[in-house]
Amino acid sequence: MLDGRSQVRRKIGLRLWLSGGWLTILVFAALFAPLLSPHGPLEQDLFLGRMPPFWEAGAEPGYYLGTDSLGRDVLARILYGARVALVVALVAGSITALVGSTLGLLAGYLRGWVDVVISRLIDIWMAFPPVLFSILLIAVLGPGLVSIIIAIVVIDWTRFARVVRAEAMAQGAMDYPASAQIAGRTRLSTMIVEILPNVLPTIVVLLTLEMGIAVIVEAILSFVNLSISTDDPTWGGMISEGRTSIHQAWWIMVFPLIALFLTVLSFSQFGEGLKDRFDPVLR
Amino acid sequence: MQILRSLLFRLASTAATLVGVAVIVFFVIRVVPGDPIAMMLPPGATAEDIARLTALYGLDKSIPEQFFIWASGVLQGDFGTSITARRPVLDLVLGRLPATLELSIMALVIAVILGGVAALMGTRERGTKVEAGIDVANGMALSVPDFLWALILILLFGVAWPVFHISGRVTPSLDLPFVTNFYLFESLVRLRFDLWVDIVSHMFMPALALAIPLAAIIGQLLKQSLKETMHLDYVTLARTKGYGENHVIIREALPNAILPTLTLVGVQFTFLIGGTVIIERLFSYEGLGNMAIDAVINRDLPLIQGIVILFAVLFTVVNLVVDLTYALLNPRLRHA
Amino acid sequence: MSYLKISNLTVNIAGTSARLLRDVSLTVQPGEVHGLVGESGAGKSMIGKAVLGTLPRAIEIVSGTIELDGTDLLALSPAEHRKRLGQSCALIPQDPLTALNPSRRIGPQITDRLTDILGWDAKRARDRAAELLDEVQIPDPQRVLRSYPHELSGGMRQRILIASAFAAQPKLIVADEPTTALDVTVQKQILKLIKDMQQRHDTALLFVTHDLGVVSKICQSLSVLYAGMVVEATDVRSFFREPAHAYSRALLAATPKYTDPEASLTPVPEEVIAAVKAEVDAADARLRHG
Numbered sequence: 001m002l003d004g005r006s007q008v009r010r011k012i013g014l015r016l017w018l019s020g021g022w023l024t025i026l027v028f029a030a031l032f033a034p035l036l037s038p039h040g041p042l043e044q045d046l047f048l049g050r051m052p053p054f055w056e057a058g059a060e061p062g063y064y065l066g067t068d069s070l071g072r073d074v075l076a077r078i079l080y081g082a083r084v085a086l087v088v089a090l091v092a093g094s095i096t097a098l099v100g101s102t103l104g105l106l107a108g109y110l111r112g113w114v115d116v117v118i119s120r121l122i123d124i125w126m127a128f129p130p131v132l133f134s135i136l137l138i139a140v141l142g143p144g145l146v147s148i149i150i151a152i153v154v155i156d157w158t159r160f161a162r163v164v165r166a167e168a169m170a171q172g173a174m175d176y177p178a179s180a181q182i183a184g185r186t187r188l189s190t191m192i193v194e195i196l197p198n199v200l201p202t203i204v205v206l207l208t209l210e211m212g213i214a215v216i217v218e219a220i221l222s223f224v225n226l227s228i229s230t231d232d233p234t235w236g237g238m239i240s241e242g243r244t245s246i247h248q249a250w251w252i253m254v255f256p257l258i259a260l261f262l263t264v265l266s267f268s269q270f271g272e273g274l275k276d277r278f279d280p281v282l283r
Numbered sequence: 284m285q286i287l288r289s290l291l292f293r294l295a296s297t298a299a300t301l302v303g304v305a306v307i308v309f310f311v312i313r314v315v316p317g318d319p320i321a322m323m324l325p326p327g328a329t330a331e332d333i334a335r336l337t338a339l340y341g342l343d344k345s346i347p348e349q350f351f352i353w354a355s356g357v358l359q360g361d362f363g364t365s366i367t368a369r370r371p372v373l374d375l376v377l378g379r380l381p382a383t384l385e386l387s388i389m390a391l392v393i394a395v396i397l398g399g400v401a402a403l404m405g406t407r408e409r410g411t412k413v414e415a416g417i418d419v420a421n422g423m424a425l426s427v428p429d430f431l432w433a434l435i436l437i438l439l440f441g442v443a444w445p446v447f448h449i450s451g452r453v454t455p456s457l458d459l460p461f462v463t464n465f466y467l468f469e470s471l472v473r474l475r476f477d478l479w480v481d482i483v484s485h486m487f488m489p490a491l492a493l494a495i496p497l498a499a500i501i502g503q504l505l506k507q508s509l510k511e512t513m514h515l516d517y518v519t520l521a522r523t524k525g526y527g528e529n530h531v532i533i534r535e536a537l538p539n540a541i542l543p544t545l546t547l548v549g550v551q552f553t554f555l556i557g558g559t560v561i562i563e564r565l566f567s568y569e570g571l572g573n574m575a576i577d578a579v580i581n582r583d584l585p586l587i588q589g590i591v592i593l594f595a596v597l598f599t600v601v602n603l604v605v606d607l608t609y610a611l612l613n614p615r616l617r618h619a
Numbered sequence: 620m621s622y623l624k625i626s627n628l629t630v631n632i633a634g635t636s637a638r639l640l641r642d643v644s645l646t647v648q649p650g651e652v653h654g655l656v657g658e659s660g661a662g663k664s665m666i667g668k669a670v671l672g673t674l675p676r677a678i679e680i681v682s683g684t685i686e687l688d689g690t691d692l693l694a695l696s697p698a699e700h701r702k703r704l705g706q707s708c709a710l711i712p713q714d715p716l717t718a719l720n721p722s723r724r725i726g727p728q729i730t731d732r733l734t735d736i737l738g739w740d741a742k743r744a745r746d747r748a749a750e751l752l753d754e755v756q757i758p759d760p761q762r763v764l765r766s767y768p769h770e771l772s773g774g775m776r777q778r779i780l781i782a783s784a785f786a787a788q789p790k791l792i793v794a795d796e797p798t799t800a801l802d803v804t805v806q807k808q809i810l811k812l813i814k815d816m817q818q819r820h821d822t823a824l825l826f827v828t829h830d831l832g833v834v835s836k837i838c839q840s841l842s843v844l845y846a847g848m849v850v851e852a853t854d855v856r857s858f859f860r861e862p863a864h865a866y867s868r869a870l871l872a873a874t875p876k877y878t879d880p881e882a883s884l885t886p887v888p889e890e891v892i893a894a895v896k897a898e899v900d901a902a903d904a905r906l907r908h909g
Contacts, residue, residue: 120299120300123296123300123303126550127300127301127303127304127594127598128557128595129556129557129560129572129591129594129598130557131560132560132572132575132576132590135560135576136311137311139579139580140311140314212426216431220430223561223565224561224564224576243434243437246437246438246442250438253434254438257431257435257438260431261427261431261435264431265426265427268425268426268427515717516712516713516717516718517717517719519712520712520718520780522671522672522673522701523671523672523673523708523710523793524705524709524731524732524735525704525705525706525736526705527701538720538723539722612722613722
C-alpha cells in the first residue's frame with residue numbers, strides 16, 4: 001500500500017516536470033525567436049518553396065524544418081507562432097479567469113438575485129455551440145489578436161463561473177465565513193479575505209487548463225481563416241495552409257501540429273498535475 | 284407528481300434559455316460589419332436595387348423591430364429566408380440536421396464503446412499495469428481536444444496509411460436512392476450495404492475524433508465509480524454466491540455505477556455536438572456546422588440565426604433526454 | 620469429521636511483512652455454531668473473508684490450508700474455489716443497508732445463485748425464495764420479491780439476507796457481525812431468527828462478533844482472537860465457566876452483565892495486554908523460523 005502511494009506521487013511529479021519543461025522551452029523559444037531562427041517568419045523565397053527538413057534528400061541548408069509553399073522557413077514561423085500562442089494563452093486565460101471567477105464568486109457567495117441572473121446567463125451560454133459562437137464573434141469584431149482574446153473571454157468565462165460558484169457556495173455554507181461576519185467583517189470583505197483564498201487553488205488549476213483551451217481556440221480560428229491577418233505566423237494558420245499540400249510537403253503541417261499538440265497537452269497535464277497536488281484527498 | 288412538476292419547471296427554464304439565446308444571437312449578428320446585401324449583388328448594382336433587396340429582407344427596419352418580426356415568424360415555424368441560398372432557412376437547416384445528428388450519434392456510440400471497455404478493463408485489472416496504461420491513455424485523450432485528434436487522424440489514416448475517407452459524407456460519384464437525409468440509417472433500411480460501408484468509411488474519422496475526448500471522460504468517470512462500487516457489500520455478497528469477476532462487475536456494479544456517469548455524459552455530449560462545427564469543416568462533411576461557418580463567412584444573417592437556435596434546441600433536448608433516462612434508470616426515482 | 624478445518628493460516632498485507640492473521644487453526648463441525656470473538660482489528664472478519672475467498676487484493680495468504688469437507692480450497696483455481704463456495708457456503712453480511720443491490724429487485728437477488736450456480740429452473744427457485752421469506756416471517760413474500768431494497772426497512776432487509784443465505788441449503792454460513800448494524804430491539808429478534816434457521820436447516824455457522832453476550836446465546840464453541848492470533852479455542856460452556864487465558868478472562872470482565880448493565884466495566888488490564896503481546900511476538904518469531 002505504501003509503495004503504491006509513493007508511486008502515485010512520483011508519477012505526478014514526472015507529469016509536472018515534463019509538461020512544465022515543454023512550456024518553459026516554449027517561453028524561451030518565443031522570447032528569443034529572433035535569435036534562434038536564421039530567417040524571418042515572413043521572408044519569402046519563391047525559389048525555395050517546399051524544401052524538406054534537414055534529414056531528407058534535397059534539403060536546403062539553414063532551413064532545418066523545411067520551407068512552405070512560399071519558401072518561408074517553417075522553424076521560424078513555428079517560433080514566431082509560439083509568441084502568438086503564448087500571448088493568447090496568458091492574456092486571454094487571465095482575463096477569462098478574472099471575469100469568470102468574479103462572477104462565480106459573487107453568484108456563489110451572495111446568492112439571491114445576483115445568483116439568479118448569473119446562473120441564467122450561464123445556462124444561456126451553455127446552450128451556444130462554442131466554436132460557432134467564437135467564429136461569429138470574430139466575424140463581428142473583425143480579425144486580429146484583440147478580437148481573439150475578447151472572443152475567448154466572452155465564450156469561456158462560464159468555465160470559471162460554474163466551478164467557482166459551486167465552490168464558493170460550498171465554502172459559504174461552512175462555519176468560518178459566518179464567524180468572520182460576526183467578528184465584524186462586511187460581506188464583501190469576507191468574500192475576498194475568507195472565501196477567495198480557499199477557492200484560489202481551483203482557479204489556478206482552471207487557469208492552466210484554460211490556457212491550453214485558448215491556444216486551441218486561436219488555432220481553430222486561424223484554421224478557419226478568421227484569426228490574425230494571414231501573413232502573420234500562427235500555428236493554426238500554418239496547419240491550414242499545410243493541409244492543402246499535405247501529400248506533397250507533409251512537414252508544413254506536421255511540425256506546427258506537433259508544437260500545438262505538445263503545448264495543449266502540456267497545459268492540460270500541468271493543470272491536472274497541479275490539481276492532484278492541491279487536492280488534499282488525493283486518491 | 285413531483286416529477287411532473289420538476290418537468291414543467293425544466294420546460295419553462297428551457298424556454299427562457301432559448302429566448303435568451305435568440306435575443307443574443309439576433310443582436311450580436313446585427314453588428315456584423317459587411318453588408319450581406321452588397322455581397323449578393325453583382326458589381327454595378329444601383330442604389331435602388333440595394334434598397335429594394337434590403338427592404339425585402341427587412342433589413343431597413345430598426346433592430347428591435349426586426350427582432351419582433353423575426354420572433355413572430357419563428358413562433359409560426361418561419362425562420363426567414365437564407366440570403367445566399369434564397370431558400371427558407373428551416374428547409375436548409377432541417378436538410379443538414381440529419382447529417383450532423385448521424386455524426387454525433389455515431390460519435391456517441393464509439394465513445395460509449397471505447398470508454399465502457401476502458402472502464403470495465405481498468406476495473407477488472409485494477410491495481411495492475413493494465414490499469415495504469417488505461418489511465419495514461421485516458422489522460423492523453425482528455426487533454427487534447429477533438430480538433431487536434433481530427434488533424435492527427437487525418438495524417439495517420441488519411442495520408443500516411445489511407446484507409447478511410449477524409450472528405451465529404453459519401454463518394455460523390457455514387458448514385459444515391461435516398462429520400463431522407465439520414466444516409467446512414469436509410470442505407471441500412473434499404474439493405475444497401477455497399478452504400479452503408481461507403482458512408483461509414485466517410486463518417487468514421489470525424490466521429491472518432493469527436494468521440495476520443497468523450498470516451499476518455501466516460502472511461503475515467505465510469506471506472507472511478509465502478510471501483511467505488513466494487514468495495515460495497517452487495518458486490519462481496521455476489522462473489523460469495525459463486526459468481527466470477529466479470530459477472531460481478533457487469534451485473535452488480537455496472538448498473539449502479541452508470542448513474543453518476545450518466546449526468547455528466549449528458550453535458551459532455553452537448554460539447555461533442557458543439558464540436559461538430561469545426562470537425563465537419565475539417566472533413567468537408569456536409570452537416571449543419573459546415574453550413575454554419577459558410578453562413579458566417581457569407582454574412583447570411585437569417586441562416587446563422589436559424590442554425591444557432593437549432594443547436595441550442597439540440598443541446599437542451601439532449602439534457603432533457605439525459606434527465607429522463609436518469610429518472611428511468613434510477614429505481615428510487617422511478618417508484619417515487 | 621469437521622466440516623471446516625483451518626490449519627496454520629497466516630495472512631499478510633501483500634508484499635509486506637505486516638501480519639493480519641498469525642498461524643490460525645480452528646475447526647467447525649457440521650451443524651455447529653462457532654464464534655469468532657475479539658476486539659475490532661483482531662482479524663475475526665479476516666478469517667471469514669479468507670474462507671469465502673473475498674479477501675481484498677491487497678491482502679495475501681502466506682501459508683496454511685482451509686479445508687472444506689476435506690478439499691483444500693486454497694489449492695483450487697480461483698474459479699473452482701468460487702464455484703465450490705457458491706454451492707456449499709453462504710454469507711450473512713453485517714450491514715443490511717449496503718448488502719442488497721439497490722438497482723435489482725429482491726427476488727432475483729435471492730434466486731440468482733439457485734438458477735445460475737446450482738442450475739435450478741426459474742419456477743422452482745422462485746417458489747423456494749417465497750417459501751424462505753415466509754420462513755423468516757416476512758409478510759406478503761410475493762410483494763417483497765418484486766420490491767426494490769429501498770422500499771424495505773433495515774430489519775426486513777436483514778431477514779431477506781438471512782433467507783437468501785439459507786436458500787441454497789448451504790452446509791456452512793459465515794455470519795459477519797449480522798446484528799451489529801441493527802437497533803437493539805431488532806438485534807434480539809434477528810439473533811433468534813438466525814438460531815432457529817440454523818437449527819432447522821442443521822447448518823454450520825461461523826459467527827463473527829465482538830459481543831460475548833451474543834456468543835453465549837448462539838454458539839457452541841468459540842475462538843478468541845487477539846492481533847490475528849487465536850489465544851483460546853474452547854467450547855462455550857467451559858469458556859464462560861472457566862476461561863483458560865488471562866486475555867479471555869479480561870475480555871469477559873469487560874463485557875456488560877445482562878443482570879447488571881449499569882455496573883462499571885473493567886477495561887482489559889495493561890499487564891494482560893503486555894503478556895498477550897509477548898505471545899504475539901513469540902508467534903511471529905516462530906513463523907519466521909518455521
